[in-house]
Amino acid sequence: MAKTQLNVRVDEATAETARERALQRGMSVNRYIEELVQRDAGEVGHTFVDAAADFMKSYESVFAEEFGSRESEGRSRT
Template identity: 85%
Template sequence: MAKTQLNVRVDEATAEVARERALQRGMSVNRYIEELVRKDAGEVGHTFVEAAADFMEQYRTVFDEEFGKEGEARP
């Protein structure tokens, strides 16, 4: 996968925490930030799926009336 350079400005305290956390994990700051973003993106995706499942459960009867129940032949 090709890499793209991304410049980010943060205050010195945030930069120091990032350096310390990366060092504790034995990785570069770049890798640490990349993993944080990937994790965050994954959580957002997971939250979306949960919300969609909740929506489907809430409106199950509406969908059943409109499209028929699962496994039921549609007229």
């Protein structure tokens, strides 16, 4: 996979923390930051899925009334 270079400015304390955490994990600062971004992007995806599931649960009765429930579909097919 091709890599793109980013230049990021942070205060010295943040830079030192990034260096220390990367060293503790046995990886470069670049890889450490890359993993942080990937993890954050994954959390956004999980947050969306969780919110969608909550929405569906909240409106389950409305969908069942409008489109039929799963239980009634399962019984009618047997």
